[in-house]
Amino acid sequence: SIDSGTTWIEVQPAGNMDRSWRTTNISADGTKLLAGVSGSGRLYRSLDGGVTWTELKPAGDVNKNWRTTSMSIDGTKILAGDYYRLYRTVDSGATWKEVQPAVNVDKEWNTISMGADGIKRLAGNSSRLYRSLDSGVTWMEVQPAGNVERSWSITSMSIDGIKILA
Numbered sequence: 001s002i003d004s005g006t007t008w009i010e011v012q013p014a015g016n017m018d019r020s021w022r023t024t025n026i027s028a029d030g031t032k033l034l035a036g037v038s039g040s041g042r043l044y045r046s047l048d049g050g051v052t053w054t055e056l057k058p059a060g061d062v063n064k065n066w067r068t069t070s071m072s073i074d075g076t077k078i079l080a081g082d083y084y085r086l087y088r089t090v091d092s093g094a095t096w097k098e099v100q101p102a103v104n105v106d107k108e109w110n111t112i113s114m115g116a117d118g119i120k121r122l123a124g125n126s127s128r129l130y131r132s133l134d135s136g137v138t139w140m141e142v143q144p145a146g147n148v149e150r151s152w153s154i155t156s157m158s159i160d161g162i163k164i165l166a
Contacts, residue, residue, distance in 0.1 A: 002030065009050075011033070011046070011049075011050030011051070012035075012050075012053070013035075013042075013044045013053035013055070019037045019041060020037060020038045020039055020041065021035060021036070021037055021038075022036055022037060022038035022041070022066055022067055022068075023035070023036040023038075023066055023067065023068050023069045023080075024036075024069075025069050025070060025071035025078075026071075027071065027072075027073065027074060027075030028073040028074065028116075030049055031047060031048060031049050031075070032045070032046070032047055032071070032074075032075025032092070033045065033046040033049065033050050034069055034071050034075075034078060034080075036066030036067075036068075036069050036080065037066055038065050038066055038067060039065055040063040040064075040065070041063070041064060041065060041066050042055055042063070042064075042066075043055070043056040043057075043058065043064070043066050043069075043080060044056065045092070045093050047075075047092070054093075056080075056093045056096075057096075058080060058087035058089070058093075058096035058098075059082075059085065059087060059096070059098060064082040064083075065082050065083040066080060066081075066082055067081050067082060067083060067108070067109055067110060068080070068081045068109055068110060068111050068112045069081070069112060070112040070113055070114045070121070071114075071118075072114060072115075072116065072117055072118030073116040073117070073118075073159075074118075075092060076090065076091065076092045076118070077089070077090050077114070077117075077118025077119075077135060078092070078093060078118075079112050079114060079121055079123070079136055080112075081109030081110075081112055081123065082109070083108055083109070084107070084108070084109070085098055085100070085109075086098065086099050086100065086101070086109060086112075086123060086136070087099070088135065088136040090118070090135055099136050099137070099139070100139075101123060101128075101130035101132075101139030101140075101141070102128070102130070102139070102141065107125035107126045107127055107128070108125055108126040109123060109124075109125050110124055110125060110126065110151065110152055110153045110154075111123070111124040111152055111153060111154050111155045111166075112124075112155070113155045113156055113157040113164075114157060114161065115157055115158065115159060115160055115161025115162075116159040116160070116161070117161070118135060119133065119134065119135050119161065120132070120133055120157065120160075120161025120162070121135070121136050121157075121161075122142075122155050122157050122164055122166070123139075124152025124153070124155050124166065125151075125152060126151045126152075127149050127150065127151065128141055128143065128152070129141065129142050129143055129144075129150075129152050129155070129166055130142065131164075142164075144166075152166060154166070
């Protein structure tokens with residue numbers, strides 16, 4: 001929708017798109033769109049508001065279970081999580097790098113958030129919460145006091161990336 005939900009236009013990649021869409025993002029100006037499919041799914045990007053789409057292949061293997069994504073306000077920095085891995089790009093998806101916040105983190109990535117500039121990032125899995133202050137290059141565990149074995153399902157981060165809600 002380009003009018004706050006009053007009217008809607010269906011936009012999707014070509015082909016059979018009767019799929020389980022799990023995650024979406026949009027840039028501040030509405031031109032860059034990102035959409036991920038769960039369960040043997042694909043990751044797609046549009047640079048023209050949904051008129052045309054390109055399949056992104058962060059790990060070469062196209063069939064991933066895309067569970068969560070986040071995108072900077074300008075749409076150039078993306079963090080995408082499949083069932084067990086996180087992938088980051090700082091060039092709108094042209095190149096990707098797998099990132100792991102900790103050793104042997106084979107956990108289900110449920111939620112990702114980032115500040116407007118894409119530098120500060122937050123990722124939560126089925127038991128831990130991690131923060132990056134350098135576009136996802138390095139990570140540190142950040143856990144509220146109490147029981148740390150929580151399944152982090154939803155997070156939000158302020159535009160400046162300083163305030164976190166989890």
